[in-house]
Amino acid sequence: AQSVAQPEDQVNVAEGNPLTVKCTYSVSGNPYLFWYVQYPNRGLQFLLKYITGDNLVKGSYGFEAEFNKSQTSFHLKKPSALVSDSALYFCAVSRTGGGNKLTFGTGTQLKVEL
Amino acid sequence: GAVVSQHPSWVICKSGTSVKIECRSLDFQATTMFWYRQFPKQSLMLMATSNEGSKATYEQGVEKDKFLINHASLTLSTLTVTSAHPEDSSFYICSAGEERGYYNEQFFGPGTRLTVL
Numbered sequence: 001a002q003s004v005a006q007p008e009d010q011v012n013v014a015e016g017n018p019l020t021v022k023c024t025y026s027v028s029g030n031p032y033l034f035w036y037v038q039y040p041n042r043g044l045q046f047l048l049k050y051i052t053g054d055n056l057v058k059g060s061y062g063f064e065a066e067f068n069k070s071q072t073s074f075h076l077k078k079p080s081a082l083v084s085d086s087a088l089y090f091c092a093v094s095r096t097g098g099g100n101k102l103t104f105g106t107g108t109q110l111k112v113e114l
Numbered sequence: 115g116a117v118v119s120q121h122p123s124w125v126i127c128k129s130g131t132s133v134k135i136e137c138r139s140l141d142f143q144a145t146t147m148f149w150y151r152q153f154p155k156q157s158l159m160l161m162a163t164s165n166e167g168s169k170a171t172y173e174q175g176v177e178k179d180k181f182l183i184n185h186a187s188l189t190l191s192t193l194t195v196t197s198a199h200p201e202d203s204s205f206y207i208c209s210a211g212e213e214r215g216y217y218n219e220q221f222f223g224p225g226t227r228l229t230v231l
Binding site: 041042043090102105 | 160
């Protein structure tokens with residue numbers, strides 16, 4: 001079985017400040033980890049993924065995430081938040097031999113304020 | 115590249131009618147497509163996995179006879195909600211899988227908002 005935990009339902013940050021959205025996972029075998037963003041009444045937009053290689057992954061719109069195997073974490077970060085980053089963020093995991101099924105976290109609502 | 119479309123983007127129907135939602139991969143061939151359901155302010159729940167030319171694999175608790183899935187070609191999968199009821203109202207999202215060597219990356223459609231009156 002595989003699972004994802006996003007411990008924060010909502011994260012508030014001031015524009016210009018760094019942001020972190022937390023994600024921890026549980027999977028047997030090697031994980032494939034993803035971050036997606038969803039705006040109201042829209043589908044998911046891909047931000048970044050970790051498949052293999054460097055633990056620090058850089059993605060779209062200035063976001064990055066660090067794969068930490070010992071802590072089974074894949075936190076999403078951005079050095080300087082924008083109001084337009086306000087959205088719902090999902091972390092997801094799949095695994096080798098898992099039939100390519102993605103398991104999603106419960107989502108974290110990011111609110112960036114002026 | 116890797117664009118997935120869904121049609122319609124929203125639909126309102128009467129209770130007891132059936133509704134078909136189409137999911138298309140526009141610029142790649144998808145051997146596998148996935149259907150998700152999302153309730154307001156909740157996560158995506160996988161409903162079923164469909165493979166081209168074969169029967170869909172449904173997740174536990176999903177009614178096969180109510181949510182009919184057809185994956186007739188490498189670019190098209192359809193979800194038909196049969197005899198829809200108000201509790202079927204939800205946001206339905208599909209994704210299409212593209213082979214990327216040793217893993218299959220999913221690309222998501224924009225979603226379909228279904229409201230059953």
